[in-house]
Amino acid sequence: MEVGGALLFLLFSSACDALQLFVNSPQAATLGADTLLQCHFVVENPPVDMSYLSITWSFKGKTLLKVGDMVQAFEPRARIDEPDILNGNASLILSNLTINDGGTYSCSVLYSPFSKEETVTLKIQAKPKVIIPEQVPFRGKETLLKCYVFGFYPMEIAVSWLKNGQILPGSSTSKPLRDEDGTFNVTSTVTVLSGDSDASLNLSCHVQHPSLPGPLQKDVELLLTEEEKGVSVAALVVSMVVILVFTAVGLLLFRKYAREQEKLKMSEIRGPRVWTLGEPVQLLCVGYHCPEGTEIKWTKLHKGHETMINPNPMTDCQDTEPLLGEEGHKAANFKVKERRGYVTINSAVIVTPTMGEDEGVVFKCRFFTKDSKKINEEKEFKDFKIQGKPQATDIKCVPLDGNSVQCSLELLRFYPKGLQLKWSSGTGSLKDVPFEEHEIGAASGFSIRSTCVINEDAFTDPNFKIRVTWEHSSLDDLEYKEISVTDPGKRSNGI
Structure with missing residues (x-):
């Protein structure tokens, strides 16, 4: 299968490799939040056959999650988007981050008989x-x-x-x-x-x-x-009882007034x-x-x-x-x-x-x-x-059967629900593209995954680009992610 343009080459490499693995490293995440450790794979002859596939995530010598005949999570806070594995998404979702979660993670993919392993460095941050x-x-x-x-x-x-x-x-x-x-x-x-x-x-x-x-x-x-200046009270020598009485009454009134003031x-x-x-x-x-x-x-x-x-x-x-x-x-x-x-x-x-x-x-x-x-x-x-402000992943594209490419993006941990999203593509003036979206689990707020399918031939034009735009009540303005053949390094605003 031949795919035109540098963008597809960078996204899923050439067809001569039986298995390709791509990660995004290093990544930064906030203490107490959720994060997505990105790891994507591409096989030579899609679609993915699960009977040949095994995915393993490990950290500091400990296995966190394994995908084989079934998904096994050995860390309660770790999970994977199971339906999206068939699209080459092996990314790990880690919830409620702690300081000890910072470090280097290993994403290992076996597509029998081929295997690849890459590492992702996660940096934990907490705002003062x-x-x-x-x-x-x-x-x-x-x-x-x-x-x-x-x-x-x-x-x-x-x-x-x-x-x-x-x-x-x-x-x-x-x-x-x-x-x-x-x-x-x-x-x-x-x-x-x-x-x-x-x-x-x-x-x-x-x-x-x-x-x-x-x-x-x-x-x-x-x-x-x-x-406040110190007030000195002169010692008075009195011989009359009436003066003592008036002095005592005055002191009581003064103390009452001071208490009211303070x-x-x-x-x-x-x-x-x-x-x-x-x-x-x-x-x-x-x-x-x-x-x-x-x-x-x-x-x-x-x-x-x-x-x-x-x-x-x-x-x-x-x-x-x-x-x-x-x-x-x-x-x-x-x-x-x-x-x-x-x-x-x-x-x-x-x-x-x-x-x-x-x-x-x-x-x-x-x-x-x-x-x-x-x-x-x-x-x-x-x-x-x-x-909760939506946190966006990068746009990822993988080849499908025939002459199509599927692109996807995730918006994580937004609140309240009502998020408006739009896909567009083209050269010069972009046109809206049909897309699908579905909710994915999140420890806090709401999260969605959105996908669209684009004809592979569009990537032969060096001016072709893809953009995802969204708006939400937590944002002051529209935000977007964008990739193009001439700028596959990803552009975005407000993120």
């Missing part, structure tokens, strides 16, 4: 999260600020401080510390001096990491206040209103003028059932070791000392949204003062939207 505990700085005084950066992988990271877009000198960043889930955390500190006439400080913690498409920046505005107050719960499946979200609630011993409790109300989100112990922001929330539903609390023994408490919960588990949920943050069984303050966070 940032918390800047709120403080009460004094005008004209030095203030030590801390930026906690956590949940990132790999270890390499750069953290700096900005003021009005300019880098602040004198900042320092701790060495990365490893958390239980394998991710890392660092603490960056900087000391700033406000002017006597400044009303506020506008600063930013600037983070650069390989998992980010661009720098991550956390902004903070600190409202300055006057440092009673516990809570901010609204702050957090994004649009959440992405599998990407951690931070909710932050701040309590001001909290007495020592104040407790914070987060709960999750879902379908009438309220569950507690377990907190980490309270951490003083002056401590050298930061305490950071783990991914999932976990709370982290930080305190900053105020005057008169009060503290400002920053309480954050890190939520990794999942389909069905977090839709329609109400998160509540409650503050309890010491030895009090009553709720002193309570705030709610609700009416947020959960979405």
Whole structure:
């Protein structure tokens, strides 16, 4: 069978090879998400005869999945698209990735009596999260600020401080510390001096990491206040009982007024209103003028059932070791000392949204003062939207019987369902092409596989190209994948 054009040569090589194997390596994937380790094979005389075929995926000397007379998965998180094996798709789907999943995988295909083996390197990445505990700085005084950066992988990271877009000198960043889930955390500190006439400080913690498409920046505005001056009470020598009575009454009234001015107050719960499946979200609630011993409790109300989100112990922001929330539903609390023994408490919960588990949920943050069984303050966070952006595989083309070529593409882990897709091909102005699509299993969100069939002769034109375009409510604009005879290296936007 002769196939014109360089594109088909690159996609499934020449017909003189009885078995060809193609992989995409290296690949990067996000911690906690699903990934597709791409491996495709082409036989000399299609269609594929399953009685001659055996596929084996292995990792670090351990067999993950094997296809022979039946599909055997030795790793519960590993699976393969069984109907698509006949189209030469031996790709492995791996769910709920962990740090330990990073490394080199082996895809081995036996089409008796011929065999091929290729390796795929998978790099795991986790995006950093940032918390800047709120403080009460004094005008004209030095203030030590801390930026906690956590949940990132790999270890390499750069953290700096900005003021009005300019880098602040004198900042320092701790060495990365490893958390239980394998991710890392660092603490960056900087000391700033406000002017006597400044009303506020506008600063930013600037983070650069390989998992980010661009720098991550956390902004903070600190409202300055006057440092409270100590009030000296002159000792009065009195001899009249009436003066003592009036003095006592005055002190009682003053203390009552001071308590009213410095009673516990809570901010609204702050957090994004649009959440992405599998990407951690931070909710932050701040309590001001909290007495020592104040407790914070987060709960999750879902379908009438309220569950507690377990907190980490309270951490003083002056401590050298930061305490950071783990991914999932976990709370982290930080305190900053105020005057008169009060503290400002920053309480954050890190939520990794999942389909069905977090839709329609109400998160509540409650503050309890010491030895009090009553709720002193309570705030709610609700009416947020959960979405999942479709993750596209490359377009793959394999020859069929006769004079046809089947091209396929997968869109993975999108949410909600309603995705609109279109295939087009041609030279110059592209024309729509009939296609099919069907759902494939996914650990989170929805996934589809779409295929179209194109006449083989079209590939003889060097200007011929194929494009897949899709739109979804989670996307700001249309996205596409494209391959052509003159540019078989794949073009795309927004991916």
